[in-house]
Amino acid sequence: MKKLLFAIVLLGAVIIYSCNKSSGGSGSTGGTTNTTSTTYNALYIPPTLTGTSFNISLAKSSKQFFATGADTPTYSYNGLPFWGPTLIFNKGDNITLNVTNNLTDTTTVHWHGFHIPPIMDGGPHQKIAPGTTWSPHFVVMNSASTYWFHPHLHEKTYQQLTMGAGGLIIVRDPIETALNLPRNYGVDDIPLVLTSRRFNADNSFNTNVNDYGDYLLANGTLNPQATLPKQFVRFRILNAEIERAYNLGFGDNRTFYVISNDGGLLDAPAPVTRLVLGVGERAEVLVDLSNDAVGSNVSFKSYNSGQTFGFPGGEPSTSGALGSLLNNTTFEVLNINVAAATSGAVTAIPTKLTTNTYLAASDATSTIVTNITAGQGSSEFAFDNNNYNYITINHTIPLNTVVKWTFVNSNVFGHSIHIHDIQFKIVSRSSGTIQPYEQGWKDSFFLHLGETVSVVAKFNDFADGTNPYMYHCHFPNHEDAGLMGQFLVTP
Ligand SMILES: [Cu+2]
Structure with a gap:
């Protein structure tokens, strides 16, 4: 069965390549099969x-x-x-x-x-x-x-x-x-x-x-x-x-x-x-x-x-x-x-690479909860019902605060969440365990449909009462449509 599937996948690849050659990649699926392997x-x-x-x-x-x-x-x-x-x-x-x-x-x-x-x-x-x-x-x-x-x-x-x-x-x-x-x-x-x-x-x-x-x-x-x-x-x-x-x-x-x-x-x-x-x-x-x-x-x-x-x-x-x-x-x-x-x-x-000192959920002195919701107007997705705009500051975080930031996704599809400024530690995934390869410092993570994910970060070093950092879905079409917010790290 596996071999058959593999053959089908290979055949698909050949068809795609053939189509790509014959049509300049217009996406037409009308190409004929040929037996040449991928160049x-x-x-x-x-x-x-x-x-x-x-x-x-x-x-x-x-x-x-x-x-x-x-x-x-x-x-x-x-x-x-x-x-x-x-x-x-x-x-x-x-x-x-x-x-x-x-x-x-x-x-x-x-x-x-x-x-x-x-x-x-x-x-x-x-x-x-x-x-x-x-x-x-x-x-x-x-x-x-x-x-x-x-x-x-x-x-x-x-x-x-x-x-x-x-x-x-x-x-x-x-x-x-x-x-x-x-x-x-x-x-x-x-x-x-x-x-x-x-x-x-x-x-x-x-x-x-x-x-x-x-x-x-x-x-x-x-x-x-x-x-x-x-x-x-x-x-x-x-x-x-x-x-x-x-x-x-x-x-x-x-x-x-x-x-x-x-x-x-x-x-x-x-x-x-x-x-x-x-x-x-x-x-x-x-x-x-x-x-x-x-x-x-x-x-x-x-x-x-x-x-x-x-x-x-x-x-x-x-x-x-x-x-x-x-x-x-x-x-x-x-x-x-x-x-x-x-x-x-x-x-x-190497069996050992480095020694990281991670933050834990218990280190947090402040919490933020962000929900993926529908947006305003034609926007399919937004954070907490508000499409991004340049003026609104969605969160203000005093310098040196350790924040547990939770993202709740109960709306339609998965997203890739990115927070500027910091590297965080993923401390919980409601869908299951955090994989060993996700144990390190992260600035982006995949948020499955129906999932709640919490990350912990310390917002240190750079306070600025005027200029915000972004947090957003990293699907560029989603962030362009408003699935983005901004926060200030204040003195
Ligand atoms: Cu998204």
């Missing part, structure tokens, strides 16, 4: 920028996604085709980012996951007008992990992110550096930004508000393949989707190890065979390729078939705003072509 494209590895002063500029760009037909108009930073450079920060550095907006539209850039003053945060209030440069500066206080940057202008986030604006940030620190982990970027330390897009017949992105794309993109690469050495390899995975969650695993169900999530290393590697990653979440994982033959292939997949309702991307339809060719299917996110080991290969993983 892979080399996984694009974004270039890195290092130092303490970073110049990034957002402008229109383009990328050829398909073997034939027109290029796809995109937005990107620093003239790249789709998706920006990877910024590498060192903890403790005082950095400046010069962000130039060369679009004809206003934008912002948010440093997702960073503990920085609200005026530097790049939320909807820190607007960058066309033709101007915004230069935030801050000390990197975050621990080593994988973060990202992306536009965050209210009602424009979906459009600008869909066009390709975003980039990874890697933070290094002495604790992570002292561990024997794969750290050779693009060789055994691989960025893997997962998203998908729907294309129009002319190969342009379909930027109507679709919840899901039809074609997986890994670092902007269609049908991606990476040649990776026969040793422990690290993936820094970001879910940069619109709504889709990924249920990641390997084709042979091998165990892999989560070493870090949003805000830093776990105490110890967490072994998994499946890893669910909602929008905005990151995970660093190690996979052992040392027992794979040189020249063999290992398939990294998302097992999104058969999910219960509320898992984004589990819906059965293949078209329309709620449908996608990838929905309710198991699809490949990366084909790995195994090559010879490198010198200095990592062949074992």
